[in-house]
Amino acid sequence: MKAPISWLREYVEIALHPEELSDKLTMSGTEVSGLEATGGWENIVVGEVVAIAPHPNADRLTLATVDLGGERLTSVCGAPNVDIGQKVPFAHSGAQLIDPESGELVRLKKEKIRGIASAGMICSERELGISDRHEGIMVLPPDAPSGTPLNEYLGDTTLDLYITPNRPDLLSIIGIAREVAALTGKAINIPDTRYAEAGESIGGKASVEIRDPDLCPRYCATLITDAKVGPSPPWLEQRLLACGMRPINNIVDVTNYVMLEHGQPLHAFDFEKISEKRIIVRRARNESIITLDGMVRDLSSDMLVIADGQRPVAIAGVMGGAGSEVTEATTAVLIESANFNPASIRRTSIKFKLGSEASLRFEKGLSAELPLQALRRATQMMAELSGGKIARGIIDVYPGKREVKPISLTTKQVARILGIKIAREKVAKVLGSLGFQCERVSPGELSVAVPYWRTDVRLAEDLVEEIARIIGYDDLPTTLPSGALPRYKPDPMRALIEKVSNILVGCGMQEVITYSLTSLAMLRKVTPQPAALKVANPITTEQECLRTTLRPGLLQTLSANEKHENNSIRLFEVGKVYLPREGDLPEERHMLSGVLCGTRLDQSWHGDSERLDFFDAKGVLETLMERLGVAPRFEPSEDKTFSPGSRATIVVGGESVGTLGELHPRVAERCDISSRPVYLFEIDLERLLPATMAPLKYRPIPKFPITLRDIAVVVNEEIPSKRVQDIIEGSPLVSRVTLFDFYTGKQVPEGKKSLAFRVLYQSPSRTLTDEEVNRAQQEIVSRLSRELGATLRQ
Amino acid sequence: MLEKLAEIKSKAIDELSSLSDLRELEAWRVRYLGKKSELTQILRGLASLPLEERKAVSASANELKAFFETSHRENKESLKERAYQEMEAATVGRQITLPTGIPSAETFGIPDVTLPGRPIPLGRLHPTTQMLCRICDIFVALGFQVVEGPEVEWDYYNFEALNIPPDHPARDMFATFWIETESGQRPMLLRTHTSPMQIRVMERTQPPVRVVVPGKVYRYEATDATHESMFYQIEGLAVDEHTTFSDLKGTLYEFAKRLFGEERRVRFRCDYFPFVEPGVEMAIDCMACGGSGCRLCSGTGWIEILGAGMVHPDVLRRVNYDPEVYTGFAFGLGLERIPMLLYGIDDIRLFYSNDLRFLRQF
Numbered sequence A: 001m002k003a004p005i006s007w008l009r010e011y012v013e014i015a016l017h018p019e020e021l022s023d024k025l026t027m028s029g030t031e032v033s034g035l036e037a038t039g040g041w042e043n044i045v046v047g048e049v050v051a052i053a054p055h056p057n058a059d060r061l062t063l064a065t066v067d068l069g070g071e072r073l074t075s076v077c078g079a080p081n082v083d084i085g086q087k088v089p090f091a092h093s094g095a096q097l098i099d100p101e102s103g104e105l106v107r108l109k110k111e112k113i114r115g116i117a118s119a120g121m122i123c124s125e126r127e128l129g130i131s132d133r134h135e136g137i138m139v140l141p142p143d144a145p146s147g148t149p150l151n152e153y154l155g156d157t158t159l160d161l162y163i164t165p166n167r168p169d170l171l172s173i174i175g176i177a178r179e180v181a182a183l184t185g186k187a188i189n190i191p192d193t194r195y196a197e198a199g200e201s202i203g204g205k206a207s208v209e210i211r212d213p214d215l216c217p218r219y220c221a222t223l224i225t226d227a228k229v230g231p232s233p234p235w236l237e238q239r240l241l242a243c244g245m246r247p248i249n250n251i252v253d254v255t256n257y258v259m260l261e262h263g264q265p266l267h268a269f270d271f272e273k274i275s276e277k278r279i280i281v282r283r284a285r286n287e288s289i290i291t292l293d294g295m296v297r298d299l300s301s302d303m304l305v306i307a308d309g310q311r312p313v314a315i316a317g318v319m320g321g322a323g324s325e326v327t328e329a330t331t332a333v334l335i336e337s338a339n340f341n342p343a344s345i346r347r348t349s350i351k352f353k354l355g356s357e358a359s360l361r362f363e364k365g366l367s368a369e370l371p372l373q374a375l376r377r378a379t380q381m382m383a384e385l386s387g388g389k390i391a392r393g394i395i396d397v398y399p400g401k402r403e404v405k406p407i408s409l410t411t412k413q414v415a416r417i418l419g420i421k422i423a424r425e426k427v428a429k430v431l432g433s434l435g436f437q438c439e440r441v442s443p444g445e446l447s448v449a450v451p452y453w454r455t456d457v458r459l460a461e462d463l464v465e466e467i468a469r470i471i472g473y474d475d476l477p478t479t480l481p482s483g484a485l486p487r488y489k490p491d492p493m494r495a496l497i498e499k500v501s502n503i504l505v506g507c508g509m510q511e512v513i514t515y516s517l518t519s520l521a522m523l524r525k526v527t528p529q530p531a532a533l534k535v536a537n538p539i540t541t542e543q544e545c546l547r548t549t550l551r552p553g554l555l556q557t558l559s560a561n562e563k564h565e566n567n568s569i570r571l572f573e574v575g576k577v578y579l580p581r582e583g584d585l586p587e588e589r590h591m592l593s594g595v596l597c598g599t600r601l602d603q604s605w606h607g608d609s610e611r612l613d614f615f616d617a618k619g620v621l622e623t624l625m626e627r628l629g630v631a632p633r634f635e636p637s638e639d640k641t642f643s644p645g646s647r648a649t650i651v652v653g654g655e656s657v658g659t660l661g662e663l664h665p666r667v668a669e670r671c672d673i674s675s676r677p678v679y680l681f682e683i684d685l686e687r688l689l690p691a692t693m694a695p696l697k698y699r700p701i702p703k704f705p706i707t708l709r710d711i712a713v714v715v716n717e718e719i720p721s722k723r724v725q726d727i728i729e730g731s732p733l734v735s736r737v738t739l740f741d742f743y744t745g746k747q748v749p750e751g752k753k754s755l756a757f758r759v760l761y762q763s764p765s766r767t768l769t770d771e772e773v774n775r776a777q778q779e780i781v782s783r784l785s786r787e788l789g790a791t792l793r794q
Numbered sequence B: 001m002l003e004k005l006a007e008i009k010s011k012a013i014d015e016l017s018s019l020s021d022l023r024e025l026e027a028w029r030v031r032y033l034g035k036k037s038e039l040t041q042i043l044r045g046l047a048s049l050p051l052e053e054r055k056a057v058s059a060s061a062n063e064l065k066a067f068f069e070t071s072h073r074e075n076k077e078s079l080k081e082r083a084y085q086e087m088e089a090a091t092v093g094r095q096i097t098l099p100t101g102i103p104s105a106e107t108f109g110i111p112d113v114t115l116p117g118r119p120i121p122l123g124r125l126h127p128t129t130q131m132l133c134r135i136c137d138i139f140v141a142l143g144f145q146v147v148e149g150p151e152v153e154w155d156y157y158n159f160e161a162l163n164i165p166p167d168h169p170a171r172d173m174f175a176t177f178w179i180e181t182e183s184g185q186r187p188m189l190l191r192t193h194t195s196p197m198q199i200r201v202m203e204r205t206q207p208p209v210r211v212v213v214p215g216k217v218y219r220y221e222a223t224d225a226t227h228e229s230m231f232y233q234i235e236g237l238a239v240d241e242h243t244t245f246s247d248l249k250g251t252l253y254e255f256a257k258r259l260f261g262e263e264r265r266v267r268f269r270c271d272y273f274p275f276v277e278p279g280v281e282m283a284i285d286c287m288a289c290g291g292s293g294c295r296l297c298s299g300t301g302w303i304e305i306l307g308a309g310m311v312h313p314d315v316l317r318r319v320n321y322d323p324e325v326y327t328g329f330a331f332g333l334g335l336e337r338i339p340m341l342l343y344g345i346d347d348i349r350l351f352y353s354n355d356l357r358f359l360r361q362f
């Protein structure tokens, strides 16, 4: 909403500088997002054209003599509309004007035009930077005082305001003036709307019927006859332009002007085109209308229309119909000022993608008390500007009239919410400045009548906000909550996520956060079961459904980064996947996933730049599990996302909690990943969580000496080394086993592999003798031989 | 025998003075104090000597042994010291082989200290995670608990329970991704803010309540440098019998000072959100211009940080909290804006496109 300060001044005295004024408005809830100054003119004054003579050397030019409040100067003028008696902006030489062709600022020089010296120039709006108009000179109102600098007369600052949706009353100059009055302690001045009526009563000429009062609580109308449609006077056009509206003609301009002034949208019908001279406010049937913008609109029964005896003539509160539009030929105008159901207006305007100035106001809920006042103002102005006659009386159909009860407000309530006691008198004074009528009920209680335009105020809390914002939030105290702390509820999943993230960062992994929305095509590439929740209104197909796995985001991140990373990429994400559930919100499951590829260490002069392998990825997971106090098993898996032979299921407590493997080259290729090999892991944190919750228990540091022995065995290739290790660890005297060598090749028979373990013997309670250790070692070897067919390696 | 001892002593002293390193000293020690040294032989043979002689020789031999031990110790110290000094005197880059016996690496010195160290893979938390932790920590210190909630929500929690019924113009503030559902099912959406958790938390707990809710939110919006379709918010909610607007101000003031620094000024102005009354917007003075106005603050000198307000009585009623007994405040802030302001990041899309050259800066 744009509000020129000069216009606001008609209703309230403004002594503040525009900056201070906008600060006050912003702080109290009406954000001023910009200040736009018009003016800054120098050497330009108001003048009156007192004589016109033809230019002796050019047919199209005239010599205009302009009175500048005593001094008279003659200038050469090319405008067709120059006329004696006009008040005009006159630029002396030296003035800066906008070149209408180039748009640049140029200084006006003394010069001869076709042989005649021109003492200055009468300016167009474009030359002054007021608007784009350049068909003729700008004509000022007749009362413009000659000789006054134009800056003093026309210079202005326009406030650009962001109006929150709860305050449709502020989509009006009077509404903003009311705020200014309350904020500055000044009185508000509402324009007089009295006018003289003539001729027949409107009742005999037109009728209004509301068929659907739920959608139209009130409909008022007046009628003007013998009107002459033409351009509006300059001052009116100026104001519309300053507020960002295009002047059309004196009838339409008045409806817009009064809407800007009062906040009530109005509509003017060419009365001659209203069939049967009846206005029927009803739901649309299966019909259509051509709107003012020339579009054919198909209407449906949930929409409200203004119809005449035959057909719809307007979409109520949204846009008028072309068939009843006011034109140059119009002589009789029916002015509509009505109140409509905000939800219905909003639905209709959304359906037609038609956000008009009218619908933007109606959808926010205007007061049903507003139409009459605005209608009187419009009728008065329109009759005056068009020279028309006003039919006697006003049609006012008001089925939706409601009594508004006053709100009870106690100073205790104010203190309870704001945390500070404010005296009743002060409360009454602040509310009074905003137009609320306060009546004292008891020493601490007020009965507050809400002014009709404040449709947003319904509760005592609303009044408290009014008090707080006018006093100023910054003037209220600043304290910390004093009450008891709520009972602490632990959140183990959150704690686990934090721990997991920190451990992985310590393992050299970079955290990423990727989009929850992905494409079905991407899901299909990386997971066998792509059943996912779909977005009904996706912006792009890349974001058409909710991910059911973290794989898409990680692999896309890898693909996007591998072009500029020449060492390694190690990424992880902890995030939710969204698993559809019948008739319910999806299950949002916390998952962890990671990818690794590239070299083990960054390239350096130290030399080690081998490629990462399966065991680097597994090492990260083992470190993670170790830190979480979980002992996982890795079992071969059949997950087709991974290359055969390089894939494992991660098992904790007998349950699969995740998977790890080398990304199948086919999958990598589909995901536009050129790095090989890529390792990916995925852990279901919900399944892992219980295993991490075991309470931590300290074990004493062993006091007795250790004995180290090696065991090197040859077993069949298909026997997992973990089985060998488990058997060794099964010996009660063994406290730790480390595999330090793994070999297949010429030194061992075909189909066999050699495994060498360092075994640490230690008892928590005594020093072991050599014989005990030998015996234990012998038992292990014979168990390995018996159960796994292992032979000792020589 | 005593002469023999005197002879050994003078020979040993002679040799001692010409020793040049620890290895020679060790050889000297073996020669004069070792198992096969003459002195050791004499000491072992004491028993076979007559008593008188035995006394005299024993005294002299033990004295000599003590002397040798002292000499060895002293010479060892001085030889070590000489080696260390040699090392100090050496120029950078020259490798020196130290005499054996010095408890250290065999060689000192490296070719060039400016050579890069051995690389260690380096991981970092995403800047969003880092900022979430920082902000949550501040509120935790103020007695708030961190809770999380669903990102896929019912229309009811995202809108209706927050005083935004269908056809409410405030829905324009929240462009929404809707989820495809079976016909007749309740409307499901991607939450447009973390505020639905206000309702969920109050539904399942009795006052006092003091929580912060971090999480992803979604907007049906074309993306550009300042708009993302997915971003993070942190919601806050405090409800109790005596929670006031002043408490709201104090809590957020404390938060702003702890996050942005003691020197920042904090401003509270009236703003509108359907689910609070009174409504608040908190801003800090612009860190780029200090309040005089610049591009970052669009000339206003102030930077909006968050929206807040006292929980609307209709919202309280909806979760069966008696608004005559309980009052509360709530706030919500967009997370990415904060690192953007603090670190001068000019495009929000950098956060979730995960370019490693971006992520590695935090």
Ligand SMILES: [Zn+2]
Pocket: B286, B287, B288, B289, B290, B291, B292, B293, B294, B295, B296, B297, B298, B299, B301, B302
């Ligand atoms: Zn600034």
